[in-house]
Amino acid sequence: MGRKRKGASRRPTRSRHTGRLTGTVRITDAGAYVETAEGMFRLTQRGVREAMNGDTVTVSLHRGPGGQMRAVVESTEVRVTDVLVGTYDIAGPLGVIRPLDTRIRQDFFVLPRDRSAADHGVEPGDVVSARIVSYPTRYESGVVTIERRIGGADAPDLGIQCVMARYDLADGYPQAAVDEARARTLDVDAALADPLRRDIRDRFLLTIDPIDARDFDDAISVERTAQGGWKLGVHIADVSAYVPWESHVDLEARRRATSVYLADRVLPMLPEELSCDLCSLVPGEERLAFTVDIELDRRGRVRGFTPYPSVIRSRVRMDYEAADALLDGADGTTDVLSPDRAAALERARGMCADAARCGVDLAAFLRDADELAGRRREIRHARGAIDFETVEIHALLDEDGMPCRIVKRERTRATSLVEEAMLLANECVAGWLSDRGLEAAYRVHEAPSADELSDAAKTLAGIGAIDRETAAGIRAGDPAAIERAVASSRETGFAPLVNAVLLRAMQRAVYRPHNLGHYALGAPAYCHFTSPIRRYPDLLVHRVLKWQLARDRLGAAASRDRASELVGNGDQALVRVLPQLCRQSSAAERTADAAAHASQKVKVAQYYASRIGERLSGSVSWIDAMGAFVRLDDTGAEGLIRLSALGGDEWWDLDEERFQLTGTSSGRALTLGTRVIVEVVGANPIRGHVDFELIHVRRALH
Template structure:
């Protein structure tokens, strides 16, 4: 079924009378009662949702003639001449067909555009389109409240975008942004001036069918409040569906979509995970050409092997999690007579099978990365490659790209070589088996003898690798890097695929062994690119902004863990500070807060500092099966080895930006699905009490992380009924007016699981008691004695009533 929005239903006399009047919610409530419920549920909250309003107006057959409100921001801006030329408001109004009230509204509208930096006022009532000074590009992430942030292409501090400056852009769009400075703080703000590329292809929403129209209400509150439907298929009113955008908010016809899948009612975790995958627009299948190419790929022949270094007799091993199915790295270490070690890191040669420009390459580039969810993996490559020919499975010949380098006794990397090879992994170790063999587990007093002779024979390789990577880590510590100790949640599923618990991922020194080897290999490749003075795909992590560091210092001071800095922060200074927190009872929250103050890492075609690792240059080289930037890095190495053409910086920059966007989407998906499983877990514990740590304080309430399970929820202000609380933003706390109790960041509280909305992945806790005050805060003070003199007598009559949200009720008027 196709809904024709261009043919309005027949209007009654009353509807015709109001069709040209200004559209306000109160106006519709009084003048168009039969359709007000329809309108009220979709009423746009700000100008960004104007297309939603226009769609509603067309659906009920009403003209929208609210003067300037009938224009999109972009239409007014398009009518303005570029600076330094200008146009008078009178002439602009004439050009737009406005007079009288319309001209006055246009004048106010232009003033707002000027204040936000989207246009310039030259003299008198003359305006022009702003110059493209300070314009940048990036990916927009909106919040449910209408404002958002733009992650800049190439990294750097995110730009804040207020709701009035979002324009016609949508969540996840790649946009052009004009930088403006906020007058209220030192935070940089931006104004969206255009959409480069739409970032949302599909979404999930609820179908609404009414007498006057059909529309979708997206499940994600960051998307437009309503989207027109061009083809609803067999879907019925109230169905939860997946839809594909046909047009977007910046289109003259507004945002519209066609329904591609009907989900129905809420279902089990696997069902809800599929909903999220569609909602985020993640690719779920490969093109037939890609599947066919992967299935037709063959193991390397003798001719291919003869052109490579033959490392099949070198006892390389893989060390991975128990559940791993794709093994893309293998390691080998041997001690040198003169001291130090030679470390070999062999990485699966994915570029041999995934040729640039092929169907496989296009699918891999579109995905950018594999997405790891609790019950499934959305791979970057078809399984025929990722789990078979490109996987370094034990005792099978596989092609690899190798970084081989010497490590001195002090952990400093010396000579290195990069080359193509063929390898044969001698064993597949899990982290647990490796740790047990080397006596690295906490419950092991000494190394154990492995029952399998083949594994036992590889002990010297693992011991050499252990000593080598310990030296590498010690060198990195001296150099300085951020060693943040933060628990990583792990979703435990039972045999039915249902969540059984959320725990912290266990890490042992076998994890660190592999991690250090991969870090060193990545730095070696980056060092090689820098020495060759060529563009590549580097991983860049900027220094934290001064304002963010100052905010952290203020909180750390309150936690009685002051951070003393002279000049700009360095990874070494922060590393030393983190070591002083080892015995601090508030170590966990301080580590979390320091992480939040850091800039976001990004990909860039130019080499730059990786602040978190303390590395002058860094690349991603070691995971080409699951990350597209690594695949590009492999192609660059082989281009040099085979003396082929090198791509220019502009091409690499475009790829770097794209990979950054796909990485952020994958992280969003993984976190969203984790939130789903956490909500499902707590839905089984409604009414139960837990203790937890306050990890966030906002105007809406407290965010609490449970001690027993690695799950978070929100304590709304309305559930804090033991006092009338006031939010103190500077102190990151709520302060009780009556008793004086202070509940802030780092406090320990007792909560009860109140309600869980699985579809929205929202968990609400009810506040029960303060177990331990936030650090640096005094215990609850006694009620203050009234001062002598005026006001010292107690107030007569009943005390004022308070609402459950802590706000005083308004006094009732007499007689009513």
């Protein structure tokens, strides 16, 4: 059995206000909260009332046990959910939709006169997408009408279809845009007639991407200079050459704003004729690109850079694993290596042979790029950049779309050298635009508020994750202190909490028409330039950059001739719509990230659904009112030990401030980093949940 101590929220507000406030409802498995200008308040158990996650509400505040303020929803002002996904059932004359999203805590009904279930061939137990007709109130239940049958409970991709419906994502592409994309062709001679475009097909360029990548936005070139520095070339697909302003493709790309990478499919921003073919920097093929050549000294400091449209030919396509095999000096016979490492080394040897035919030592090329990346990291950290630790869990699928393996994608030398090159190119382009006072889609990350940082420092110091000096630095907003907290926790059980709490204290990076700098990167100017195949803001930046280059080098008259394809009827056409395009892109990015994460959870749950009864080792990564979350050693996947599955018949007390569960009879304690053995006891692929039972407590890892 289990219970939790009634206590404060992890982030108690300092406000003594007891009147009414307006805020946004946030519902999690651990409880419900309202975010207001006065702070975040926990909603009482019955205080959510008819509100749903994301709604704007008016709340009243009341003093609860221990003197902590609790909120109660008094009225709902703005609704944000209009479509939901759920299972269909029948209750007398009514149809019932039970939402699969656990944040929606009300059932909805289909009225007897509504024929949508019959029209769509829906049977009890089917999963459907339904549009809300009327919202629940304190006196009436909510009403919906069915828009689409997603599938029966046994459909193999049902979980992904549910994710797509939940986030209102559509597969496929409008035919008018597809036809337009198919009509585009590559004409190198015509492209080189442009006096701005340079022919650099003789340079050695390569792409480095995940092994399952389908589109290639970027290629790099690296040369050592006579002074001991580097000439770094970052070459990006020139999407703007194929997507004119307000064309069918452009308008659809604006609406999507980003590609969405789900576990079993990609929902591309651009039609595949462009994203996977004509724009993609396919090795061995001539392609139009936008190049930034950057001169750096031996310490990695920028001494100058030049942006220009180009024609390129990438020579080698590497994957990260193969690049790491070369960088790490893997050698010897493949039979003494792990199967994955052996396969990566075999691929790397083939790539080395391709590079050698171009007169290039590929291993030396990568070492030069790796050394430059190290210099750039040192420079970024010296100026206050913060590198949060992220581990991406990725499900590998078989031909039937079923998960056959779970892998952790972490930062490596290969991913880092590409990342540093892209960060630098983005900074150079943003600085170039900002110095000229140009409006574009800048990537803006504002400094966190003092209250958020103070709450984060208090939480982390309270459990011993950081020392007093680091806590003081975090409260003062010192990026070096935040980076120190992240770095010092890296090999401890506190790492997930430190990253989560500090990330929560940060503002979210967004797109804005004007440059306001990037706090986490410590960059005075930043934009996204390097992924125009999958992000609309990058395409906007390309257009503004290309148009300004034309004005600078060809004169006003020549630039006017290009304006209609690049930025509409002059720069004012772009300026008028930029604020909305930036807002749309920021919102679409949040949706895409959430959907991608949810889709991976679906496949992880599918993977463990066939492993019920297996016992696995892991570490406690989070503790809240639901129980203890455990991250498994072998895959990095997370599951939940619910309070009722902690073992024995004793009660467990939750200390929310110290993130600790304590058995009241045995005195056993679970804290962050505690090493445990768990058994897989359940998995719900539709919801993306994996449930564990505690078998054995080994030790704490701090």
